[in-house]
Amino acid sequence: MAAEQQQLGSGGRSPLWRYLPLVLVLGAIAAVFLTGIHRSLTFETFVQYQTRLQELVAANFLRMLGIYILTYVIAVTLSLPVSAFLTAIGGYLFGWVIGGAVASMSATIGATCIFLIARTSLGQPLLRRAGERIQSLATGFRRQSFSYLLFLRLMPVMPFWLTNLAAAFFGMRLRTFVLATQIGMLPASFAFAVAGSGLDDLIASHERIRAQCLASGRTGCVFDFNAGSLMTPELIAALGVLGILALAPIVVRFWRARHQGGGIEDNG
Numbered sequence: 001m002a003a004e005q006q007q008l009g010s011g012g013r014s015p016l017w018r019y020l021p022l023v024l025v026l027g028a029i030a031a032v033f034l035t036g037i038h039r040s041l042t043f044e045t046f047v048q049y050q051t052r053l054q055e056l057v058a059a060n061f062l063r064m065l066g067i068y069i070l071t072y073v074i075a076v077t078l079s080l081p082v083s084a085f086l087t088a089i090g091g092y093l094f095g096w097v098i099g100g101a102v103a104s105m106s107a108t109i110g111a112t113c114i115f116l117i118a119r120t121s122l123g124q125p126l127l128r129r130a131g132e133r134i135q136s137l138a139t140g141f142r143r144q145s146f147s148y149l150l151f152l153r154l155m156p157v158m159p160f161w162l163t164n165l166a167a168a169f170f171g172m173r174l175r176t177f178v179l180a181t182q183i184g185m186l187p188a189s190f191a192f193a194v195a196g197s198g199l200d201d202l203i204a205s206h207e208r209i210r211a212q213c214l215a216s217g218r219t220g221c222v223f224d225f226n227a228g229s230l231m232t233p234e235l236i237a238a239l240g241v242l243g244i245l246a247l248a249p250i251v252v253r254f255w256r257a258r259h260q261g262g263g264i265e266d267n268g
Contacts, residue, residue, distance in 0.1 A: 022121035025114070029078050041075070041082045046089060047203055057093050065094060069106050076110025077117075079161035083107055084192055091193030100193035104185040111164050111181050118168035141170040146180045153184020 032038050046053075057064045072086050083103075090099035141148055149172065152163045167177050 019121050021117040025078065025117055029080075032078060032080070038080060038082075041080070041085060043085065047207065050092075050203070053093060061094075065098070065102065068093070069102060072103065072106035073110040073113070076107055076160070077113040079114060079164075081159070081161075083160060087189055087192040088196030088199065091196030092199045096190065096193040096197040099196065100186075100190035103193060104182065104189035107160075107185045107189065108178060108182045111160070112174070112178055114161070115164050115168045115172075115177055116174070118165050119171070142172060145170070145172045146176050149177065149180040150184045153181055154187065156188075 053064075068086075068090060072083075072090075075082050075086060087099070087103040087107075090103045093099065094102065145167070149163070149167055152158055158166070
């Protein structure tokens with residue numbers, strides 16, 4: 001009887017606390033887009049302030065690094081599509097070694113925040129109400145969750161934020177999520193940081209083009225550049241190879257199950 005009362009009591013209180021973090025995140029996302037803050041996270045804005053930012057980094061490296069980490073974590077937690085941009089900027093301001101390491105760590109922290117919020121607010125409640133087919137799919141995902149998530153981190157066939165929500169919905173373990181995310185983010189983070197560390201020539205080239213555009217009397221002369229252009233065919237091929245290697249344990253396990261006629265154990 002006491003256990004039932006405790007369960008009812010916790011059930012009466014938990015929904016409000018469960019959904020509060022999600023409501024706060026959704027409110028913050030709405031505020032960012034309504035105020036237009038997301039429009040300032042562009043290379044054109046960065047170019048306008050790059051000299052000042054370099055001076056601030058030179059004057060107080062650790063403080064600026066802390067601000068960068070906080071900005072990155074908040075952006076990922078709010079699922080803003082600016083990770084590649086921020087990683088390249090980190091490589092430019094702090095060097096590719098520190099920039100790449102800090103970017104991958106910040107991305108992992110931000111992804112973990114939204115993963116925990118989604119799992120608490122939506123994942124477990126929705127999965128309990130899902131049909132047998134969805135629950136079976138979730139069980140299959142959990143069996144090889146590390147390899148699946150590592151593949152999705154290395155090969156962004158799904159948006160970063162959607163992968164976080166999917167992992168939360170399917171009930172992935174926190175430790176596995178953090179480990180696969182951190183490892184999976186390292187190659188792309190360092191690649192974008194290395195590319196970002198060499199932005200000086202690219203910025204100068206685009207500035208000349210923009211100046212020529214303005215001199216000709218035309219309007220709409222913007223800094224036409226996006227972080228996606230840093231993805232070279234060689235980088236895409238390298239990430240593809242790593243993604244295939246991440247799926248190798250799943251293929252081997254499936255092959256053994258087919259040939260041995262055994263089941264596949266759940267290792268979480």
